[in-house]
Amino acid sequence: MNKQVELKNRKIIASQHVKLGQKNKMGQTYTDVNDIFYKAKQTANFMTGSEVIRAAIKVASVGTSVAYPITPQSEAAALIGELYAEGYVDEYFRGESEFAVMGQCAGSAFGGHRVFTTTAGPGTLRAMENFPMWAGSRLPIQVCVTCRGINSPLSIQPDTLEMHYLLETGMLVWHAETAQDLFDYILKGFIVAEQPDVHVPIAVCCDGFFVTHTKDTVDLPPEDLCLTPYDPYRNPQPVMDMETAPIRMMRDPFVMKSNYISYATHASWQQEVKAAVERSRKHTIPLLDGLIDEENTDREILIVGSGTAVSQSREAIRLLEAEGIKVGLVKIKTIRPFPYEEIRRATKNAKHIFVPEFNVAGWLAREIKANIPDNERVYVGPHVAGGMTMPSEVIVEEIKKHLGMEVAARGTLG
Amino acid sequence: MSHYEVKAGPEAFLPPAAASMGNVLPDPGEAHIGGEIVPEDEAYDKAARMILGAKVPTIFPGPLVLWKLNEHSNAKAKAIRELALEAPMRIIPMADYRPKYPKIEAAVEINPNHPNLTIWHNKIDVCIFIGVHCHMANLSLKIIRGGTSCYTIAMCAMAGHEDACLSFRDADLTMVNKLKATIQKLKSEGVKSQAVPFTQFVMNRSGFVVEPS
Numbered sequence: 001m002n003k004q005v006e007l008k009n010r011k012i013i014a015s016q017h018v019k020l021g022q023k024n025k026m027g028q029t030y031t032d033v034n035d036i037f038y039k040a041k042q043t044a045n046f047m048t049g050s051e052v053i054r055a056a057i058k059v060a061s062v063g064t065s066v067a068y069p070i071t072p073q074s075e076a077a078a079l080i081g082e083l084y085a086e087g088y089v090d091e092y093f094r095g096e097s098e099f100a101v102m103g104q105c106a107g108s109a110f111g112g113h114r115v116f117t118t119t120a121g122p123g124t125l126r127a128m129e130n131f132p133m134w135a136g137s138r139l140p141i142q143v144c145v146t147c148r149g150i151n152s153p154l155s156i157q158p159d160t161l162e163m164h165y166l167l168e169t170g171m172l173v174w175h176a177e178t179a180q181d182l183f184d185y186i187l188k189g190f191i192v193a194e195q196p197d198v199h200v201p202i203a204v205c206c207d208g209f210f211v212t213h214t215k216d217t218v219d220l221p222p223e224d225l226c227l228t229p230y231d232p233y234r235n236p237q238p239v240m241d242m243e244t245a246p247i248r249m250m251r252d253p254f255v256m257k258s259n260y261i262s263y264a265t266h267a268s269w270q271q272e273v274k275a276a277v278e279r280s281r282k283h284t285i286p287l288l289d290g291l292i293d294e295e296n297t298d299r300e301i302l303i304v305g306s307g308t309a310v311s312q313s314r315e316a317i318r319l320l321e322a323e324g325i326k327v328g329l330v331k332i333k334t335i336r337p338f339p340y341e342e343i344r345r346a347t348k349n350a351k352h353i354f355v356p357e358f359n360v361a362g363w364l365a366r367e368i369k370a371n372i373p374d375n376e377r378v379y380v381g382p383h384v385a386g387g388m389t390m391p392s393e394v395i396v397e398e399i400k401k402h403l404g405m406e407v408a409a410r411g412t413l414g
Numbered sequence: 415m416s417h418y419e420v421k422a423g424p425e426a427f428l429p430p431a432a433a434s435m436g437n438v439l440p441d442p443g444e445a446h447i448g449g450e451i452v453p454e455d456e457a458y459d460k461a462a463r464m465i466l467g468a469k470v471p472t473i474f475p476g477p478l479v480l481w482k483l484n485e486h487s488n489a490k491a492k493a494i495r496e497l498a499l500e501a502p503m504r505i506i507p508m509a510d511y512r513p514k515y516p517k518i519e520a521a522v523e524i525n526p527n528h529p530n531l532t533i534w535h536n537k538i539d540v541c542i543f544i545g546v547h548c549h550m551a552n553l554s555l556k557i558i559r560g561g562t563s564c565y566t567i568a569m570c571a572m573a574g575h576e577d578a579c580l581s582f583r584d585a586d587l588t589m590v591n592k593l594k595a596t597i598q599k600l601k602s603e604g605v606k607s608q609a610v611p612f613t614q615f616v617m618n619r620s621g622f623v624v625e626p627s
Contacts, residue, residue, distance in 0.1 A: 013442070138549055196548060197439055197573035234572065236548030238477070238511070265513070265527040267428050268556045272549060275433035275576070282438055 012191060012283050017228035026087055028059065028226040033191045033287070036227070037184070042219035049212035052179045053118065053144060054079035056186035057089065059226045063113025064091040066101045071156045072208035073118040073146040080116070098123040102130030102143075109139040110239050112232035114190060117141070120208055121148035124162040128169075134201040135170025135273050138237040140193040140230070141201045144186065147307075147358075148208040149386055157387020158207045160307060163335065164363040170273040172202040172280055173336040174288075175306040179216040181333075182206050187227060188287045196234040198280045200273060205335075207308040207358060277337050284334060291339035294346050296328035301399065302350040304343070304368055306332040309356045309390065316395035327399070332364070340371050352403065353378045356395050360385040420449045420579050422565040429560040431552070432576035439574045445582045446574065454582065461542075461567050461580055462596040466607050468540035468565070471503040474524050476546030478571070480507055486587065487545070493590040494544060500594050502609055503542070506532060511550050522615055522623055529554040530561040538562075543578065544569040544585070552577050569593070 015032045023029055031040075036059070047055070053076040057065065065084070067077035084092030091108065095101030098119050109115045119127060124145055134141050149155030150162050166173050172193055176182040185204045193202040206212065284291060295317075303313040310331045317327045330346050332339060347353055347368075355365035355378060365380040372378070382398040384390045400407050418435035433439075437449045445457030465471045479491045498505050506524050513527040520535035526546070532538070541564055543551045548570060555566050555577035567582075568575040569590065574583035582589060601607070618624045 195573070199549075236572065237550070238547055264428070264557055264560070265553065268553045271428075271431040271434065271556060272552045275431035275552065278431075278433040278436075279439065279573075 012287050015191075015228045017231055020228055024061065024226060028224050030061070030228045031225040033188065033227060036187070036221045036225050037287075040221040040225055042221055045218050045220050046215055047179065047218055048075075048215050049146075049179045049182055049206060050075040050079060052183045052218055053186065053212075054083060055218075055220055056183050057116060058083055059221065059223060060116065060187055060190060061114060061227045061229045062089050062116045063230065064105070064108035065089050065116045066093060066095050066104045066108070067117070068095045068098050068101045068119070068123065070098070070120050070123040072148055072212045073120045073123075073144065076118050076144065076146070076212065080118075098127040099130065102127040102134070105141050105143075106130065106134055106137065106139055109134070109141050110137070112230070114194075114230035115139075115141040116144070116186075118144040118146065120146045121150045121156070121159075121162055122154070125150050125165065128165060131166065131169035131171055131201065131203075136269065137240050138199045138235065138273075138276070139201055140190070140199050142186065142189055142193060143201070143203050144182075145203050145205040146208040146212045147205055151386075155387045156208075158209050158308075159359055159385055159387060160205070160207060160357065161359040161361060161363075161385070163203075163205050164359065164361050166203050166205075167336060167363070167367075170200055170270075170277065171336065172198075172200060172277060172334070174202065174204050174334050175332065176204060176206040176211060177307055177310045177331060179211055179214075179218045182211060183218055183220065184288075185333075188284075190227060190230075192280050192283045192287060194230055194234070195280070195283050196236050198276050198283065199234075199236050200276045200280075205307070210308045281337050284337070288333050290342065291332070291334045291337070292342045292346060293331040293333070294329070296326070297330060297346045298349055299326050299328035300349070300351040301325070301327045301354070301403075302330060302347060302352070303327060303354045303356065303395070303399075304330040304332065304347070304364075305356050306335060306364060307358070309358060312390050312392050313356055313395060315392035316399070319392055319396050320399065325400075325405075335364075335367070338367055338371070343368060344372055347372050347377075350377060352399075354382070354395070354399055354402070355380060356382050356390060358384055358388075358390060418449055420446075420559070420576065422563050422579055423559045424561050424563060425559050427560065429556055431556060437576040439576060440581070440583050442584055445580065446576070447580050449576065457580055457582060458593055458596040459600075461582075461593060462600050463605070464540050464565055464567065464580070465501050465503060465542075465597060466600060466605050469608055469610050470536055470538045470612075471501055471540045471542075471609055472536065472538045473498050473503050473505050473542045473544060474508050474529075474546065475505060475544055476508045476550070477510060478547065479545030480509055490545070490587050490590060493587050493594070497590055497594040497597070498614075500597055501607060502612075504536070504538075504612055504614060506536070506538075508543075508546055508550075508554075511547075522617070524554075526550040526554040526557075529558050533558060533562045533564045538564050540565045540567070542567045542569055543575070544590070545571075548572050548575065551575055
């Protein structure tokens, strides 16, 4: 980088929204995100991930939320409906399908609203065409993806394969480990995604059921504060009206014209969306306290993970420690932008790098292998998929096996 | 730290986005020159010298200053005209962003989808983007860097542009006037404009080019 983004004493540039300090119709005060998280008193609550989504949206100054039922996000979508009834969300309705929902989200965002929706698994895949459309149109919509199986035979259980499909859509992709992460990422995600130099959609992902349907302690700011609203006048792109001159981008599309310059425009456009994702680092690093968390990364054995695989790894590390095996941990918070430099730095001393994942593809291990030198150090696994749990003992066993250590025999039928 | 220097091209068939090479935008009070973050004051001097040293320095005003959206855009547009007269610089508008087919009028307009045509036609060696939506400015800046030797300056009202050779951020009326004042100061110190003589074209309300009255 031409200038290192320092963490120390750094805050995201404070909001200058005209409504800052004013009250909304529910009596909440529009407040800068820095003040909500770093000045306001936080109170511990015991709640499910779905309730956390409701709590976040209650203070997020959301204009429109569009819902469509699919497990495991249906409860969160229904709870946002309650917020609409109470007056905390301006518009709320049910789409005809996930594809329709994402199109309706685009319309609302084109119209200048802050937009939030939720989906999961097959819903994410059904909606997929819309995600690069959102990104190309520079719409800072937030979709909370509560990951579950996507394939046939259907599984409603946790599986992060759908995140693999989101990686090249031009969206920011963040992966929450806990309910606390989920709350923080939803609110901070709006602020980062709406920066004029970023202004692309964001997928805040969490592992379905493990996060959405279990209770956890979550620190929440006071409910009488709320985010400053979205400011459509800081949009880096005029609204892409489909029909009306002078910004009839879709009616006179350069894609229809087969000459060199039209392709150059497309290429530059795609580069610009990728560049916008890269620019988000500067805003994300201070708000999330870095794109990764590190624990004992000077050790020779490291686990690198994201989502609830990190929680399982923490316990595995404790079990290994009891046997005298010292293992470090890297938690990846943002998958897009991918923390290339941070991962290279954190893994530079490691001789063995394990990447536990809740999906059959091992996409996170691929990302890491593509990024670090001497990538034979990366062990692609352990994996589970299709809704299996990943007991900490399995991570322990796989690490010990790979290192040539003796492992306890499993039960046999004989 | 990135070592990617953003300089006038022609750089490549498809040059990269500077942000993807690791270049970071300036913070308030800063600018960048060639990708290096500098205090804003330093950038005025460099921009003014580039403008005065150019043969065909040109301002590309975009819709945010071409349309009277509010009093600020009105005042800013007037300040831009004064800047153009002071330097002197030509003004070629980027009135909207639709691709122009079958053919752009390269002498009198610029378009973000094929900005190189205008730069080639008019032999523009230094330009300023102002009042252009950020996405469209970046779209253009990369294409210009890819295929032309034009030195690009962005006076961005938002966060700035890594893809310009020099970029200001938060550029308001005061900053436009400050650039004009820097040009005046350099001229008073003996720096002469190298601009080739030209007559600024004038359009009537129907968009036709007319003789200046």
